[in-house]
Amino acid sequence: MINEAEVYDKAIWILKNQGPKSLKELASELEITTEGARFQLLKLSGEGLVTSRSVSRGRGRPQQIWSLTGKGHAKFPDSHPGLTVKLIQQIRESLGEEALDKIVAATGEDNRKRYEKLMDTHTTLEDRIRKLAAIRSEEGYMAHYEKTDKGYLFLENHCPICEAAKACQKFCSTELKTFQSVLGDQVVVRRIDHILAGARRCAYHIGAETVD
Known part of the structure; x- marks a missing residue:
């Protein structure tokens, strides 16, 4: 029997962690029927938690794409x-x-030392990125990474210090420096998406190239 509360919470988590979805995509992720997914979306919409917009994807009728408010x-x-x-x-x-x-700066230095200690036994770049994602997820950043043909994408789908960062954006620049330091001078870490700039998540490109 489907637990409606679990499906409700999972729908929110999927939209937060994976971004906007069509009805069919969400139904697939939830492993329920499209009617079941529609019911959940209408419930979430009624509570002001999700919104939809029409998007054209090639031929055919535009699709309703759902995202968190x-x-x-x-x-x-x-x-x-x-x-x-x-x-x-x-x-x-x-x-x-x-x-x-x-x-x-002192807070950033404390974090750098703690991350370095936790990552001490991880020697390859990918191992260190994987461990960093695990550490950041434990801190509430919902972090993960993806390997690409040009390096790695390091993704954080939530920012648990968002209001503090809005009040003082040096938290964000210090964070970037911390990532660069713990991943090593042999790579370049570059922020390509930023929640404070209106993106739904923070994203970083990590490239195996020498820092000039």
Whole structure:
């Protein structure tokens, strides 16, 4: 017997982790009928968690493509957003931007050391990327990677510090430097999608090339 609550939660997770889907694609991922998937989408839409748009995919009638709304993305946890943003504002106002920069840099350095320790036994680039994805997923970033003919794509489908990053984007630049450091000087890590720029996820290209 189908557990409706499990299907409901899985539908949200799929749209968050894999991005927009057509009705048939979602039904396939959920392993249920299209009518069952339609029921779930209408339920989610009624709660303001998903929205749809018409997209032409070659010949034939346009398809309805479903994706999460802002409210839908908010179903995934942020790390104490109100408190974190308030602390950032207070540090900025009381101690100045330079002090905030030092705190962000120190946090990044702590993360770098912790990642390095956890990745110490992983020697190949792909092993280190795989371990980094596992670490970041444990931290709530819903991370995974894909191998391409030009290197690797490192993908994070959620940002648990999104509100803090909006208040201080140096968290994002420090994060990029941390990735570069723990993956090694033999590669270049480049951000190609950014949640704060309106993308649905953060994506990084990791190329096996020498840094100039």
